[in-house]
Amino acid sequence: EAGVAQSPRYKIIEKRQSVAFWCNPISGHATLYWYQQILGQGPKLLIQFQNNGVVDDSQLPKDRFSAERLKGVDSTLKIQPAKLEDSAVYLCASSLAYLYNEQFFGPGTRLTVL
Amino acid sequence: AQTVTQSQPEMSVQEAETVTLSCTYDTSENNYYLFWYKQPPSRQMILVIRQEAYKQQNATENRFSVNFQKAAKSFSLKISDSQLGDTAMYFCAFMRPNYGGATNKLIFGTGTLLAVQP
Known part of the structure; x- marks a missing residue:
């Protein structure tokens, strides 16, 4: 079974530029999560989708971050414009369904904002 | 709000020995789940072990076991017979059930970096 796929693996941009990350969850997984992991900290949830609906986006900085999961499968997270403090690893995770508590993580995208 | 605290930023252990990583948490919930995740240098987060709060028996997965003290809100991870491949960042995590x-x-938590020395 293929795991959670993410691309790109690394991205370096200048501040005020835009960037997008892509995630393809494990086949059949209805729930998708985006976490932000700043160096030296544990991951923090940015947004959670159940199919293509948003369950929680309370920690998503909506003035600059956006995310979508149009067909309830893969998802895109966008930052526009990026700030220095957005430098982090962005982790995507998925789980089979809401009732299942195991989340499977992708390899992450390391973003550096200069 | 729930919080998770890992007070050991780094730990080191000799190969084949036993090490215990500490974790405390704060919650007003009675039912919840606790996890230990491993994040090797390649960054892929892997589930090591999970514990349901309503279960009194401590979870065990091969060389990994937990000491779950619900009243003390403590959830430590014991790794027996440490192997070089156990070198990684270990995260303790809390999850509340998805009510409504x-x-x-x-x-x-903020993680504990474990180094297994040959």
Whole structure:
């Protein structure tokens, strides 16, 4: 079974530029999560989708971050414009369904904002 | 709000020995889940072990076991017969059940970097 796929693996941009990350969850997984992991900290949830609906986006900085999961499968997270403090690893995770508590993580995208 | 605290930023252990990583948490919930995740240098987060709060028996997975003290809100991870491949960052995480459509997000501690020495 293929795991959670993410691309790109690394991205370096200048501040005020835009960037997008892509995630393809494990086949059949209805729930998708985006976490932000700043160096030296544990991951923090940015947004959670159940199919293509948003369950929680309370920690998503909506003035600059956006995310979508149009067909309830893969998802895109966008930052526009990026700030220095957005430098982090962005982790995507998925789980089979809401009732299942195991989340499977992708390899992450390391973003550096200069 | 729930919080998770890992007070050991780094630990070191000799190969084949036993090491215990500490984790405490704060919650007013009675039912919840606790996890230990491993994040090797390649960055892929892997589930090591999970514990349901309503279960009194401590979870065990091969060389990994937990000491769950619900009243003390403590959840430590014991790794027996440490192997070089156990070198990684270990995160303790809390999850509340998804009542009524609420998020079941993981709340992570800051992690403990474990180095297994040959």
